[in-house]
Amino acid sequence: MESIDHAILLGAVVMTLGILLGVFSARFGVPFLLVFLGVGMLSGVDGPGGIRFANTWLSFLVGNIALAVILLDGGLRTRFATFRVALRPSLSLATVGVAITAGLVGLFASWMLGIDWKLGLLLGAIVGSTDAAAVFSLLNGSGIRLKERVASVLEIESGINDPMAIFLTLTLIEWITAPHGMTPAALAWRLVVQFGVGGVLGAALGYCLANVMERVHVAEGLQAILVCAGGCMVFAIVQSLHGSGFLAVYLTGMIVGNRERAVTDDTMRAMDGLAWLAQSVMFLLLGLLVTPSQLWDIALPAGAVALFLMFVARPLAVGVALLPFRFSRREKAFVAWMGLRGAVPIVLSLFPLLKGMEDSGLLFRMAFAVVLASLLCQGTTVALAARLARVLRPGYAEPLSRERLQGTREPALELMQFLVAANAPVENLRADQLELPPRCRLMTVVREGALVPLDQVILRAGDAASVLAPGGSVPLLSRLFLTAARPPAWDQVSHDFLLSGDALLRDVAALYGTRVLTPAEHALTLEHAMLAVFPSPPVEGDAVEIAGLRLTVTRMEGPKIVQVGLLLPRGPATADAVKDRMWRLRRRAP
Known part of the structure; x- marks a missing residue:
């Protein structure tokens, strides 16, 4: 013994x-x-x-x-x-x-x-x-x-x-x-x-x-x-x-x-x-x-x-x-x-x-x-x-908690709780002014241990916000609730604004492109144009250049690209050309 x-x-x-x-x-x-x-x-x-x-x-x-x-x-x-x-x-x-x-x-x-x-x-x-x-x-x-x-x-x-x-x-x-x-x-x-x-x-x-x-x-x-x-x-x-x-x-x-x-x-x-x-x-x-x-x-x-x-x-x-x-x-x-x-x-x-x-x-x-x-x-x-x-994805802070809901279709919905950070993009905004990613909804806000009615709440630092969202939305939600808003360095951002994957390539290239599209590219959406260029199935974070446009996959649902990030041209010559093209388009507008 x-x-x-x-x-x-x-x-x-x-x-x-x-x-x-x-x-x-x-x-x-x-x-x-x-x-x-x-x-x-x-x-x-x-x-x-x-x-x-x-x-x-x-x-x-x-x-x-x-x-x-x-x-x-x-x-x-x-x-x-x-x-x-x-x-x-x-x-x-x-x-x-x-x-x-x-x-x-x-x-x-x-x-x-x-x-x-x-x-x-x-x-x-x-x-x-x-x-x-x-x-x-x-x-x-x-x-x-x-x-x-x-x-x-x-x-x-x-x-x-x-x-x-x-x-x-x-x-x-x-x-x-x-x-x-x-x-x-x-x-x-x-x-x-x-x-x-x-x-x-x-x-x-x-x-x-x-x-x-x-x-x-x-x-x-x-x-x-x-x-x-x-x-x-x-x-x-x-x-x-x-x-x-x-x-x-x-x-x-x-x-x-x-x-x-x-x-x-x-x-x-x-x-x-x-x-x-x-x-x-x-x-x-x-x-x-x-x-x-x-x-x-x-x-x-x-x-x-x-x-x-x-x-x-x-x-x-x-x-x-x-x-x-x-x-x-x-x-x-x-x-x-x-x-x-x-x-x-x-x-x-x-x-x-x-x-x-x-x-x-x-x-x-x-x-x-x-x-x-x-x-x-x-x-x-x-x-x-x-x-x-350079195989890292951009980091983001995890929510306080996240629970996967049973019985929801893919991508499965989760109930996540975020503690609003000081100077976060959502701070001082009303609940009905929040621009959340697709399929995301603000459910509750807890302040000082008590529930606050959503119809009159203005988010403040320290609030515990519960959001119902797909699991893949965590990076975007984290940047909204947990990351202090600060202007990023001009040469370090991956995109200047977001576009739908269904947007037509010709419309975007007419404003920001630096070369003429081929006849095959003219009828394509951003999603189909990017899929045609990638040598293998893309994942979130992959980027490609088409017609002088720097396009980044920012959100996918299965094999479908649903959101694309566009990075504006950085060189002085290309930037001036884009500005001149936008000025000409404005003059043509009625």
Whole structure:
């Protein structure tokens, strides 16, 4: 009994220490996951904790369960709309990108370590895929807002690239241990089973779980546990049929999360806690499993492999995989830098250990060192890389609270509460004078703890205003209620005024354009003209130039551009030409 008490106390102390150190280190940009990994290593046999832990099977079990929960949580937060702009490039990265990365790293590692090229390729396959836990954690916890296309590609790629890495890893293990049993047909069939069974069963079982969640009403805490249990059940069923349980559980989460009444906001908050618990336990155990003193023996070659992966293999793989999709150089560079390695490579490196392969210990230590280097170099520079690559969306303050209303059509309506800021654009305006975005309505105003009638209220700083609005209107509402009005720098604004996407291009170009429209452009609306120019489906924040007009997508509803920002010409010559054209038009007016 005493040993059990000590084990519980030790586990609680280690977990608490990891969370507290993570909160402190987050101020310096150090990822939480790296802190938990470090705490696990310090608690192990070479650290002050002195815990002797060498249970590979338990680490493998916990790692698989934790990854299933993390991918389920990521799927629950993925909207179907993101597939409009991200599915094809993500699929290319998850297949072609992983294969190229594994091949390049494998050949380099075999040369650097002086090992058989098959063993080098196995190491390349182990570290070839990005890690969902690391990507989801850093994107959600870094406080940055990425452009929708870039964020969606990173999230979906990390959620669906595990089947390719597992296929390559298991195939190479079998090739090394039993080289005569491999045929091209067997390889092709294994790849089809990994993706096919995982995709089909993941979608089918996800549909069943979504129906169950819509019909079973329990407390939010139990609902989150029910979702987790269902996701783990899907993972186990698909894995037992030799499909990719990781792909299946991600698709299951996505189908459940996109069903209107399957999960509530409270359930999502509970799932967030469960996902963090899964990540924390997994990284602590993996940190305990490694012997830090043995990492020094391979520090130099492991560092070289990690640098080759980050600066050569991953960028080349991203460049080839995204070549058909016309991403900008900056976007490709950021996607390449966000190829974070985390728990997945470490879990995959346990396969050779469980098989008892020769040099399996070397593969495990190399994978662990590469993960450490990736989290330390890439994980701590996410915000800096996003700023340098210019893939950030304009920031905005979040409302005090927001609740999604059930039963509303997409985009779903939410009830949001804003605390009116001093000098905000809405301050000192009557309620009936507010120019809110479409489908937005002011519901209540609370002042000094009392409701104020809307027919006579003049908004003041400190008022709590409740607004019923679509979720996508938060940035615009935030600028109205929470941002102090100040004139922006003339050369830094994205637009001078807003136009409807249905406005005719010829009418706008007649006033502000600097070239004559082509016959094909003459009959187009702003929306159709912009869609014809964009190389891929646009997202909010994307800009394009047509006839000298700088046009920015400011609001979308699904694939439709409903609002466009127009930036007036800035050069002296073009500005004078626009003024002269407006003067001539005024003189012609009756």
